[in-house]
Amino acid sequence: LDEPTNHLDLDAILWLEDWLKAYPGTLILISHDREFIDEITQHVLHIEHQQLNYYSGNYSSFEIQRSARMANQQSAFEKQQREIAHLQQFITRFKAKATKAKQAQSRVKALERMEKIAPAHVDSPFHFTIPAAAKMSDPLLDIKSAELGYNGKPVLQQVSLQLGPANRIGLIGPNGAGKSTLIKTLAATLELVSGEKQLGEHTRIGYFAQHQLDQLDSNTTPFLSLQRQAPTTDELTLRKYLGSFGFHGDAVHDTIARFSGGEKARLALALIIWHKPNLLLLDEPTNHLDLEMRLALTLALQEYEGGLVLVSHDRHLLRSTTDELFLVAHNKVEPFNGDLEDYAQWLVDYRQAQQSSNDSPGQNREDKRDKKAERQKAAEIRNQLRPLKNRIQKLEQSLAQLEADKKQIETRLSAEDIYDAANKEQLTELLQRQGAVAAQLEATEMAWLEASETLQTLQQSQ
Known part of the structure; x- marks a missing residue:
C-alpha cells in the first residue's frame, strides 16, 4: 500500500487500521501517518543515503533505535577521523625519509583500504516558526446562533462559537457532517445562512485548504509568488524564509507546474504564514506532507x-497541537468530552446506530433506550479510565526518552578519548548523569508498572 491514508478521513483510517490488523497476509506499507504505522507494523525498512536499514518494532521503536544508531555512528566517525589524522601525520612526516619510506607507504595503503564512515546527519530540511501578529483581538472571532450551509440551505444549525488567542481546537466528526463547511464559514469563504458573526478588530486569518494548491500560479516560481506578497522585502530575506520551508538555492526559481503535491503544500503554507496570522484555520494541512515536514x-x-x-x-x-475537540455531527457543533480514543468508540457506536436504523426502522423505543443506556455506561467507564491511560502514555514517552539518554551516555563512555586527562570534567559530568538517568529510569519503570496493573484491574472489573 502506497500512502493509503492520504485522502481518507479519520473514520475511514480507523476502519482500515482495524482491517489491516486482522489481515493474515504480508503487508508492505509506505505512509506518512506515524500513528497508522505504529498501530499495524512490526518492522520498519528505512531508506536513507541509498541504503536500506532494517529496524524491528513499530515507528516509535524505530525513532529510538535510529537515534541510538546515529549516536554510535557519530562516535565511530569521530574515532576514525582521529585515526586518519594520525596516519596522515605519520605519512607527511616520514614519506621523504628513506629509513621510514616503507612504513609510510604501508600507512598510505592502510588509508586506501579503510572503509570510510559517514558522519551522522539527521537534521531536518525544514525549520520554521509561525509568528502571530503583534496586535491581538480577544475574541478573534465570534459566531452566535448561526445556521451554516450552501445556497441558503443549512448544513449546521444553532452554531455558537467564540474563538480567542488561547483556543486550540480540533474538529472531528463523520465524513460529510460539515467540518469543512464550518471552517469555510470561519474563513469567510462561505456566508452565514442566518445568525451573527463578528470579527475582532485586529484579527488576521490564515486559511489553508487543499483547493489552494490548485490555485497556485503554475507558471511562476516560489520566489516570485512570495515577492508579489512582499514587494518591498529584500531578496536575501525572501530566500532565507523560503529556505526554512525546504526551497533552497536555485529551487526558489523552479516552476510550480513541476512541483509535487508536497512541494505545493509547503509553498501554500509558507505564503499563508508570511502574513503572521493570529487565527489559523487549517483544513487537512498534512495530506501531501512527508514525515519531516509534518x-x-x-x-x-x-x-x-x-x-x-x-x-x-x-x-x-x-x-x-490541540487542547480541545469539537464534534461536528447531527447538524450540530458541540464540545466533545473525551479524547481521540473516545472518538474512535463514538464512531463505532455511530456506525452501529446507522446500521440498526437502516436494518430495522421500526425498532421499538425500549430497545433504543437500552442501547442509549449502554452507550452512556460505556462512556462513563471510559471517562474513569482516561486519566490513567493518559498517565501510562506519558510514562511510556518518558521511558523512551530515558532509554535514549542512557544509550547516548553509554556510547560516549565507550569512546577512548573520554578517559584522557583533558576530559576529566566531562567524564565526571557523564558519570553523574548516568547515575541520575538510571535512578529516574528505575522510578519511572516502577510508576509505569503500578499504573498498568491498576488499569488492568479496572478493566477486568468491568
Whole structure:
C-alpha cells in the first residue's frame, strides 16, 4: 500500500487500521501517518543515503533505535577521523625519509583500504516558526446562533462559537457532517445562512485548504509568488524564509507546474504564514506532507501563540497541537468530552446506530433506550479510565526518552578519548548523569508498572 491514508478521513483510517490488523497476509506499507504505522507494523525498512536499514518494532521503536544508531555512528566517525589524522601525520612526516619510506607507504595503503564512515546527519530540511501578529483581538472571532450551509440551505444549525488567542481546537466528526463547511464559514469563504458573526478588530486569518494548491500560479516560481506578497522585502530575506520551508538555492526559481503535491503544500503554507496570522484555520494541512515536514509543522504549531482550528486525519498532529475537540455531527457543533480514543468508540457506536436504523426502522423505543443506556455506561467507564491511560502514555514517552539518554551516555563512555586527562570534567559530568538517568529510569519503570496493573484491574472489573 502506497500512502493509503492520504485522502481518507479519520473514520475511514480507523476502519482500515482495524482491517489491516486482522489481515493474515504480508503487508508492505509506505505512509506518512506515524500513528497508522505504529498501530499495524512490526518492522520498519528505512531508506536513507541509498541504503536500506532494517529496524524491528513499530515507528516509535524505530525513532529510538535510529537515534541510538546515529549516536554510535557519530562516535565511530569521530574515532576514525582521529585515526586518519594520525596516519596522515605519520605519512607527511616520514614519506621523504628513506629509513621510514616503507612504513609510510604501508600507512598510505592502510588509508586506501579503510572503509570510510559517514558522519551522522539527521537534521531536518525544514525549520520554521509561525509568528502571530503583534496586535491581538480577544475574541478573534465570534459566531452566535448561526445556521451554516450552501445556497441558503443549512448544513449546521444553532452554531455558537467564540474563538480567542488561547483556543486550540480540533474538529472531528463523520465524513460529510460539515467540518469543512464550518471552517469555510470561519474563513469567510462561505456566508452565514442566518445568525451573527463578528470579527475582532485586529484579527488576521490564515486559511489553508487543499483547493489552494490548485490555485497556485503554475507558471511562476516560489520566489516570485512570495515577492508579489512582499514587494518591498529584500531578496536575501525572501530566500532565507523560503529556505526554512525546504526551497533552497536555485529551487526558489523552479516552476510550480513541476512541483509535487508536497512541494505545493509547503509553498501554500509558507505564503499563508508570511502574513503572521493570529487565527489559523487549517483544513487537512498534512495530506501531501512527508514525515519531516509534518514534524516541523507540529513543532511550529506548538510554539504558535494565536488561535487554531484544525481539521486533520493525522492523529499525532491533533494530539500534539490541540487542547480541545469539537464534534461536528447531527447538524450540530458541540464540545466533545473525551479524547481521540473516545472518538474512535463514538464512531463505532455511530456506525452501529446507522446500521440498526437502516436494518430495522421500526425498532421499538425500549430497545433504543437500552442501547442509549449502554452507550452512556460505556462512556462513563471510559471517562474513569482516561486519566490513567493518559498517565501510562506519558510514562511510556518518558521511558523512551530515558532509554535514549542512557544509550547516548553509554556510547560516549565507550569512546577512548573520554578517559584522557583533558576530559576529566566531562567524564565526571557523564558519570553523574548516568547515575541520575538510571535512578529516574528505575522510578519511572516502577510508576509505569503500578499504573498498568491498576488499569488492568479496572478493566477486568468491568
